[in-house]
Amino acid sequence: MKKLINDSEAVVDEMLDGMLAAYPEQLRRLDDTEVMVRADAPVSGKVGIVSGGGSGHEPTHAGFIGDGMLDGAAAGEVFTSPTADQLNDMIEACDSGEGVLCVVKNYEGDVMNFETAGEMAAMEDIEVRQVVVNDDVAVEDSLYTSGRRGVAGTIFVHKVAGAKAAEGAELDEVERVANKMIDNVATMGVALTSCVTPDKGEPTFDLPDDEIELGIGIHGEPGTERVDMMSADEITDHLTEKVLEDLDLDEGQEILTLVNGMGGTPQSELFILNRRLQEVVSDHGLETWDAWVGDYMTSLDMMGASITVAAVDEELKELLSADADTPALTV
Amino acid sequence: MKKLINDSEAVVDEMLDGMLAAYPEQLRRLDDTEVMVRADAPVSGKVGIVSGGGSGHEPTHAGFIGDGMLDGAAAGEVFTSPTADQLNDMIEACDSGEGVLCVVKNYEGDVMNFETAGEMAAMEDIEVRQVVVNDDVAVEDSLYTSGRRGVAGTIFVHKVAGAKAAEGAELDEVERVANKMIDNVATMGVALTSCVTPDKGEPTFDLPDDEIELGIGIHGEPGTERVDMMSADEITDHLTEKVLEDLDLDEGQEILTLVNGMGGTPQSELFILNRRLQEVVSDHGLETWDAWVGDYMTSLDMMGASITVAAVDEELKELLSADADTPALTV
Amino acid sequence: MVDEPTQQEAIRAAAEAVADRLEDEKEYLTELDSAIGDADHGSNLARGFRAAADAVADDEESTPEELVKKIGVTLISKVGGASGPLYGGSIMSASQTFEEGVTAESSVAFAEAYLDKVKDRGDAQLGAKTMVDALTPAVHTFKKSIEVDELPPLTAFAKATAAAERGVEYTVPIRAQKGRASYLGWRSVGHQDPGATSTWFIMQELLEVADD
């Protein structure tokens, strides 16, 4: 499989340099790391919001650095959590003295490395909090799993936490709204093809032309179920029903929806899903307050999509629609 | 090949409905057409800027409708120019009495249909002008071709014309800046894979795992040359040299660059190209004023990219950085 | 000269036959367009001619000229791409040659007007590897067979259709100068032009219907 790369080991490094070359005024890369921060970090008087995780999910994470969203983002190797020392460097660079909130997706690697980093930062007297996003309803949260994964709903958490911090709120408050968002968001995804990592150079899993994977994560993992290919409407119905079942919302509830592309999906197809999604949620008596469509949290070149629904109240709506100015999202 | 669609004949219709569901306040679809216009079209006192062409290039064209860019966009079938009657409907809906500028990409189908539409609109006393974008340097403009194609550079033309019209300029002036932009922009593209049209359901051309197509257009056409796979840097060098050769700029010239993804390319790879592009232009003594990276003008799910360079002066810079508020671009 | 109602029936039958044939050839034409174009010629024409056949199917009112014009107008609004204005616009504008009904003479006039319009709109000379390469020998042969050789119209049209086939084959070894295939430069050599091919298919169907 062909890729526009020079060397599979240099992908993350060169990607970050190319990103910096595109946004030289907004971004700064910490020396000798794969950490990107706001050019003006730390922003004095503001709680720092940081995130990070494996690479391959672009525009996540660094694409959401900027006013009203993230102060820093650490990029691990493709699909591999960043290391604790780099996470610590990031936390230090984003702390203005008001403390730092880490938005972590629920993967054991991410959680363990962020925890270690948090301990290291605490030793430097930085107040660090962690919120763990686990919006993926495909994976049951039970004793028999390591919990639900964090996927596309993470973007909403970045947005809400970033907006609250931009208001000048304290760490406690920022953490509270982030957790409120986490408690109210659910996602489920589908893959039509596997992604190809630069390192392996071949599809992570084989998926015949008449089958799809339901309940995939964002790391090229196989999903929870392999089924026969279905129409866009059938797929949307299936994903949306699972998501709504999990959220169990009252009629009339206002919601924010996201149809997220996995990287290799034409935008036209995402809109075809959105068309059906809006029919389904309206059939459930829900009120769409806003609908996002696009590539927010990808899996390299995977063809597929995820559907996210979040219940929103006045507070969340205000934070979600507050100004943001980042490479990947301008509100 | 799998796609997130219901019916290959309904792709454009359902995509437009899904888009409308995502941007109900910004967009309006003309009844019984595949034409999308600003919700508030025609904007009184403003020259209308319209574009259009085959579908499959999303976010082009309708994604650029909004304040500071397009007033209307007509969507043909996938890779097929819209028909003259729908183009005429669009022109009528976007004329506030100040006239309408059509931004046409140089394909015989597009040009012929826009010409017919222009004649129809003229019969209704609407002043219509056409500018034809032909930024693709892969195709020589000679007696033996139908001229250079219009590709990703079209986005800059939309931006410049839209900004000028938003200033309240007259049709002559808007046409002038659009042509100025056209005269100063050049693009060349590469494909790693063919795209798959919903209709055909299979790759338009076969491309072995160790070969790429240089000089592709945006319709899944094969390129001008098939060569062995190269590294990202080699590809960037090749495309950029061709583009710069065509533009023949003086040292110190300020430029705007665009690394455009063809739809199936991970964003990380686009940044890897941008990194090298900036090295190359700087080696040529050019000054990057701004660098855009992303999926602006796609070919469905094709893996590949194009590189665009535009020479900019004070006037163009002002127009390119003027406010714009559209689904796909916010400035 | 046949009765007018019979002429309208023949036009409707021809439209139907062409629509059926293009549906059958849809994949083949798109295949040809994949090699040197953008893989849509088959669906463009199948969609357009089906709509055109439907548009005239129940029209019992119109004159032959009006029916042909309606076919052209429908093609303009349903085909899109390059072939939409070329096929549709040229049929529409040539339709006026049938003002006095369809005769051998008016058919020659139609053929000439149609060719002129295609060349005018598309600006393609002979040898540019387009539909013009099938159309030109067909129209020239048709005109000469009727006007010089005074052959019966059906024989003349059969010869014209054979000439179109020769034109289709002629497009294979030459380099494109117009249309999307021109973007390929020398790589277009060795491939058959989709538009020339569809022109020939349409003529074959017209011949069938005229023969009945």
Added chain:
Amino acid sequence: MVDEPTQQEAIRAAAEAVADRLEDEKEYLTELDSAIGDADHGSNLARGFRAAADAVADDEESTPEELVKKIGVTLISKVGGASGPLYGGSIMSASQTFEEGVTAESSVAFAEAYLDKVKDRGDAQLGAKTMVDALTPAVHTFKKSIEVDELPPLTAFAKATAAAERGVEYTVPIRAQKGRASYLGWRSVGHQDPGATSTWFIMQELLEVADD
């Protein structure tokens, strides 16, 4: 107890051997991780252990404890993912058992401390289909062989390595409860755990080096 300088050499040689082996097994481990994870375990470990081996290669100053700690710290900062903190963090924290040098007793202490730390950090019990499943039988066997059966250290470690292999095989038929494989639910059954496998490979190399 061997001479201290020899211990350091042995540690450097072991690090080198492990790095080489993991480079050789990189594709295989990634293959295993493709089936039930995210296709990076091979490159994570190959990258990390190469860096660790390099980090200690020219270090003539450090004590055995410091060398082992350095390996752990390097893994923490080079591996990432789940295996980074598990391997790196546990090696780092268990390194203090070598304060007095590497002996049979301190090796048992190291093994126990390492296992405890992995379980503590990863919160995985036996049977969750993780590296813990290879590690636990290995550590239990090693401890018993030394402390109860009083076998020579090399023999004990050979038995421990064989026990690890048994653990690797045991991961195949069971359902994952931790790590990415747990997302697959029942579909994880029938696949071998990458982390258990790499644990076993590493032990094989340590055995080789100890044997020399």
